[in-house]
Amino acid sequence: MTTIDSYSHDVSGEKEFGFAQAIRVGDTIYVSGQLSHDADGDFLHPDDFDAQLQQSYANFEKVLAHYGATRNQVVSETQFIVDLPKHNTAMAAANLAYFGDHRPTSSTIGVASLFFPGQLIEISFVLDTRLPA
Template sequence: MKTTKFVTIAIALTVAISIASCNEKTKANTTVETSEPIESAAPDETPEYFMLRPEVEKAYGYSHAVKIGNDIKISGAVSMDNEGNPTAIGDMEQQMKNCYADLEKILNHYGCTFDDVVVENVFTTNMSKFLEVAAYRAEIYKKQFPAGSWLGVTELAVPEFMIEIEMEVHKKN
C-alpha cells in the first residue's frame, strides 16, 4: 500500500512539474507588440518551378524542380534525350552519368552545386549493376555524401530506364 501511495505521489509531482515547465515556456514565448514593423528574415515562400525539358515534362505531367524558400525538390532524373527518348540503353554507368549531368544543369539553374544536396534517393531496376558503378558518386560529391536511400524497383516509367535519381537541396544564402 505504501508503494502505491509513493508511486501516485511521484506521478502527481512529475505532472505538476511538467505543467509548470510548460507554463514557463509559454510565458517565455509570449510576444510583445511594438509600433515598429519587424523585418522578416524568412525566405520567399512562393514556389518557383523549373522545367529542364518543358515539352517532355508537360507530356508526362511534372516539373523537374520546385524551389520554395531555400529548399529545392528535384524530380527523378533519368537517362533521356531532349525528346524524352531513353539513352545509353543497357549501360547502367552511362545512364547514371547522364542522370547526374541533368541534375547538375538543374543545380546550376539555382546557383547550387552537388555540395548543396542534402538528400539523394536512387531508384534502380538492377541493384547489383548499380552497386558495381556506385563509386562514381565520389566524383560527384567531393565534400560529403548526402542522406538518402538506394531502392531496388521492379520498373521505372520507361522499360529502358535502369536508374532514376531524385534530390533535395538546401541553398545557402
C-alpha cells in the first residue's frame, strides 16, 4: 500500500480553495505553485520580481524541510511568469544559483496574469526522494 502525506503552510486560501502545498505519494512529492507570501498568507512584494522569486524559494524550503528533502531531489519545476521576456534572464540566473550543479527538468511558461495583483512568479516542483539528498 502506498503512503500519502500532505503538507500545508496553514495560510489563507488553502482551505478555501481546497488544496495542499504538497503531497507525497510513495517516493514522489508534488508541490503546488509556490509564491511570495508570508506566514499569514499575505501576498508580499507586488511587482518586484526578484523579491517574489526569493520568497517563493523560501516558502519551498519550508516544504523541503517538512519532508526532510533537498533541492537536489527536485526532478522537475514549472515556472509561471508574467512578462516572461522582461524576467527571463533574472529567472535563469536565479535558477542557476538556487540549484547549483543540480539540473532538474524545467518548463517556463509566460502568462498574462497570476492570482494576486502584482504577482509575477509562481513555481511548482516535483521531487523524487529516492535521489540522493
